[in-house]
Structures are given as structure tokens and as C-alpha cells.
Amino acid sequence: MHLPIAQRQTDRKRAAILQAAIVEFRNAGFEATSMDKIAATAEVSKRTVYNHFSSKEDLFAAILLQLWQTASTQEALAYESKSSLQIQLDEFLSRKMRMLCDPNFLDLARVAVAATIHTPDRARDMVDKLKQSEQGIVTWIKAAQQDGRLNKADPLLMGDMLMGQLKSLAFWPQVAMGQPILNPEQQQILIQTSVALFLNFYELKLKS
Incomplete structure (x- = not known):
């Protein structure tokens, strides 16, 4: 069963955000990393990041x-x-x-x-x-x-x-x-x- 195109796009964006967060947390550390920077690295809007993760702590928890x-x-x-x-x-x-x-x-x-x-x-x-x-x-x-x-x-x-x-x-x-x-x-x-x-x-x- 194939997922709808919209769902696949949503999943890809979530994966891109998680990967961007991993990169930024590694490079700058947890405290110094901002949601703005994660959004820029993932090439999505900040609003999109918050649609998937309510906070930086929530995003880090998803990585864990x-x-x-x-x-x-x-x-x-x-x-x-x-x-x-x-x-x-x-x-x-x-x-x-x-x-x-x-x-x-x-x-x-x-x-x-x-x-x-x-x-x-x-x-x-x-x-x-x-x-x-x-x-x-x-x-x-x-x-x-x-x-x-x-x-x-x-x-x-x-x-x-x-x-x-x-x-x-x-x-x-x-x-x-x-x-x-x-x-x-x-x-x-x-x-x-x-x-x-x-x-x-x-x-x-x-x-x-």
C-alpha cells in the first residue's frame, strides 16, 4: 500500500528536520542551536519545524x-x-x-x-x-x-x-x-x- 503524496512529503520534511538537527547539535551543541538554524539547514520554514516539533527539547527527544x-x-x-x-x-x-x-x-x-x-x-x-x-x-x-x-x-x-x-x-x-x-x-x-x-x-x- 502506497502512502499518499502529501504524507510522503510530510515524512520527508520530518526526516530532513531531524537530520538537520543532528548536524546542528553536533556542530554547535544543544544550547547554541536555534530552531531558526535547524529550519535553514533543513530548507524548510520555521513554521514547518514547529508543525512537527513543539520545541527544541521535543526535537532532541525525537533524536534520542x-x-x-x-x-x-x-x-x-x-x-x-x-x-x-x-x-x-x-x-x-x-x-x-x-x-x-x-x-x-x-x-x-x-x-x-x-x-x-x-x-x-x-x-x-x-x-x-x-x-x-x-x-x-x-x-x-x-x-x-x-x-x-x-x-x-x-x-x-x-x-x-x-x-x-x-x-x-x-x-x-x-x-x-x-x-x-x-x-x-x-x-x-x-x-x-x-x-x-x-x-x-x-x-x-x-x-x-
Whole structure:
């Protein structure tokens, strides 16, 4: 079913406004960015911007919503009792790596971090929501523990440590220091190393 032309135009304008806001928030920061500047960058009228977003705060919230949705739309990791833990984790971290190395996702993350760095409450909310988007790995770890294949450490800590290894090299340096996105070979090495370290410490070796 095709959307009416007017609806498609409205959607395009909204997308253009969001993209313009991301650019301006990145370049000037949240406080220094005006709705006038966002309208100019999006090549729409200021009235059009306000038709979509009632305030700059509302516009920023929409950007954060994109970030949450991008993070949470990763396919769920279903535990498979007869499949290698290494293969399952390789697949999961490969999907996460694609997201972390997506330029659009990194742009959104830079905007979010820049706008929250001086507002602890907003920063805390951002971190909490991102953690909620990573519950899939915690559920997988609990299933593997119940199946007797991982030791009974804290699954939340285990998930944080696994994801932290990826983010320490494939997310935070790019967001905070402008370092280049890892190339495919670097991504694969990081995934394999992270999985190996995780399983070396947590996997229960079955007795023969």
C-alpha cells in the first residue's frame, strides 16, 4: 500500500528536520542551536519545524528516540542448547558491531552524548535506556547458565563486560574522540577476541 503524496512529503520534511538537527547539535551543541538554524539547514520554514516539533527539547527527544529504536531493533538472541556458544556469540556480536559501526547511529550517539554531558539527569536517562536495549544478551546468558554451560556469575555484569569490550574500541573512541570506524578486519578481530575472553572465563567445561 502506497502512502499518499502529501504524507510522503510530510515524512520527508520530518526526516530532513531531524537530520538537520543532528548536524546542528553536533556542530554547535544543544544550547547554541536555534530552531531558526535547524529550519535553514533543513530548507524548510520555521513554521514547518514547529508543525512537527513543539520545541527544541521535543526535537532532541525525537533524536534520542531514534537512537533507542536503532539500539533495540537488533534481532533477539535466542539461546540454542545444541549450538556452539562461540558461534552464537559471534553472530550476536557481529550484529551489534554492524550497529556500532553505522555512521548514522554514531551521529545520533554523538548528539546524545554532547547534549547530556552537562545534564546528569538526562545522561542517566540515556544510559538507562541504552542498557534496556541490551537485555537480550542478559536473557541469553541466563539461559546458558540454566543449561549448565556458563558459570553462575551475575548475568548483568557478564553482559556489561562482553558489550564493554566492543564499545571500548568500536564505539567510545569514535563518539568521544572522532577516531575512524574500525575496518572489517579490525571488527572481526575484536569480535573473536571478545568472545574468546568471555568464554575462557565463564564457560563451564563439560567433563568427559
